[in-house]
Amino acid sequence: MIEAMFSIENLIEIVKAGGKVKTGVDVYNEKGILLLEKNIVVDKIKPLHILQQNGVLSVPVNSHADGGLWDGKGNLIRVGSDGQIEFVPPLTLKKSNAPALVSDYRTDSDIEKRLLEIQTIKKEAVQQYDAAKKCLQKAFQQVRETQGQFDVQEVESRVSKLVDFSVAADHPFPYLNREIFFYDDYLYRHSTNVCALATAVLHRFNTHFSHTIDNFLSENKADISGGGWGGDEAHSASFVYYYGEDLNEISLGFFLYDIGKAMVPETLLNKTSRLTDKEFEIMKRHSFDYGARVLEANGIRSCVLNNIVRYHHAPLFENEEGCYPLDKASSDIPLYVRICKLADIYDAMTSKRSYNDALNQVGAVTQLFRKYVKKDPMLQFVLRAFVKSVGLYPPGSIVYLKNGQMAYVLESNGPLVITFTDDKKNTLGAKPDPIDLGRPGLDELLKIDMERSVKTPKEVYRILPRYIKNIATPI
Ligand SMILES: [Fe+2]
Ligand SMILES: [Fe+2]
Structure with missing residues (x-):
């Protein structure tokens, strides 16, 4: 499909069900006033109502010009030349709420990017x-x-x-x-x-x-x-x-x-x-x-x-x-x-x-x-x-482990952390590998000490290692 006409009523139903539409073409009213820009992703009903109020009852969707119509799950809705509708599943991207993997942090620059x-x-x-x-x-x-x-x-x-x-x-x-x-x-x-x-x-x-x-x-x-x-x-x-x-x-x-x-x-x-x-x-x-x-x-x-x-x-x-x-x-x-x-x-x-x-x-x-x-x-x-x-342990927060070490949370899933002190609050010199604290069978001492929490972030700032400190300025 390059361009197909859709009634606004239909689009409203799709958007109501959590879908989205991007027309890929500018939509004007009869006086030549721009009502909807081609690159706007419409995921709310209001803009569609405005089109209706301006007498526009259907719009073209030009998938060739990067436009499209998606259902609530992100499937691209395509209409074939025979008028049949087909659903194309979306590409899966790594989202911040996707499970974090230690393997996502293989190099120092992966950690730096996340920080x-x-x-x-x-x-x-x-x-x-x-x-x-x-x-x-x-x-x-x-x-x-x-x-x-x-x-x-x-x-x-x-x-x-x-x-x-x-x-x-x-x-x-x-x-x-x-x-x-x-x-x-x-x-x-x-x-x-x-x-x-x-x-x-x-x-x-x-x-x-x-x-x-x-x-x-x-x-x-x-x-x-x-x-x-x-x-x-x-x-x-x-x-x-x-x-x-x-x-x-x-x-x-x-x-x-x-x-x-x-x-x-x-x-x-x-x-x-x-x-x-x-x-x-x-x-x-x-x-x-x-x-x-x-x-x-x-x-x-x-x-x-x-x-x-x-x-x-x-x-x-x-x-x-x-x-x-x-x-x-x-x-x-x-x-x-x-x-x-x-x-x-x-x-x-x-x-x-x-x-x-x-x-x-x-x-x-x-x-x-x-x-x-x-x-x-x-x-x-x-x-x-x-x-x-x-997020009990949001990214960027600092936790104590049961062994007394302090750790910086990279991902709340797990959570995935990097330790940055020894058990006496001395800053570690080397950059340690991330640890997945949610991993089954993990040493008890490496778990989060829930009894202890960081009360004053500014104090912690003093002992943060340089590679975190340079990025993580206290708020
Ligand atoms: Fe209140
Ligand atoms: Fe109140």
Whole structure:
């Protein structure tokens, strides 16, 4: 096939099912205005709707000019001259989440290449993260000054950049180190973390687990009444898959979930001692009352955003204590709201606050499991997506081995590490070979010491060997 016409309706179906289209030809409306550029890969419905609104009902797809049509699994969809559709499987590329092999690191330059790659992603992540944090800070300021309004468009475009980068780089935010911060800063960092993390979890959940869950649900139909997975149109035992544009909307919700806090007096927000009952009542209002009002003041009627803002402190299981508001049964809280709540709790547990020392990732996930996941078997799927997303040992992080050596993580699968100190924290002179810590039968002493974690990255920086230090500047 060089060029075939496809109806926009058909393309919408394909994109809805996770497919993509690149026309390979520029598409204009009748007034000669360019509606869709030939090199744009369309994986969202919106651009296709815009074509329809402009009276374009079908478009050519020119595979000769690098255009094409792909299904949700990445198979190229070809239409033969006889009109038959054939699927061409994609080339398999090594992705960062593919199992890492020690054999991928045969030479020093393989290691150097990987160190540089980790560093490049980190740098970009820092920039994206800072821009998002500043954008949220500005929005909070605007809400405070105007009693409710903020520049919604600016926030929307910032969140979509954050999400695009995060998905493309396979969720790199756990690579970033955490430091102590003041509450004012904490609020914006925390919301940015929650957005990046919850988006990663939902995205991974969508791509890895929705099918498993659908099977699970249909096998266990009799045991699951309601389920609450589909959110508003729930009460059918089926998992609702989220499409691209839903994800953007949900991520915007993850970013703005605590926006109601802009209406809480700052003296209360900054208070580090325990809140009185009366103060706590005011604080609670940031969700179902102030938050909902801020959305209204900005004309945001999205039910997704409303659910997240109102219910991110609602119970995850029946009779969970300290939750609010209680006007919805826990089983009716949509999945994306539950993920927001778990991300919120997880991030609070792993961030250092003046009155509460941070837990490491393993400790935090264990606590989440004990408190929440055990109560609801369905949440186990969420936790699996969670563990995969937060990456217990993200590339670029530093771990202690049981024999006392320190090691730098090259790949979270395994993980695959290079040791760089002896057991007394003396920097090793020679560059050791990578070790796959997931290899069966590995010496017990070479396993990760989960009791010990690196608390202050800057201190470690002093003992990093030059070949890592030159690339891995601390953040
Ligand atoms: Fe909140
Ligand atoms: Fe929070």
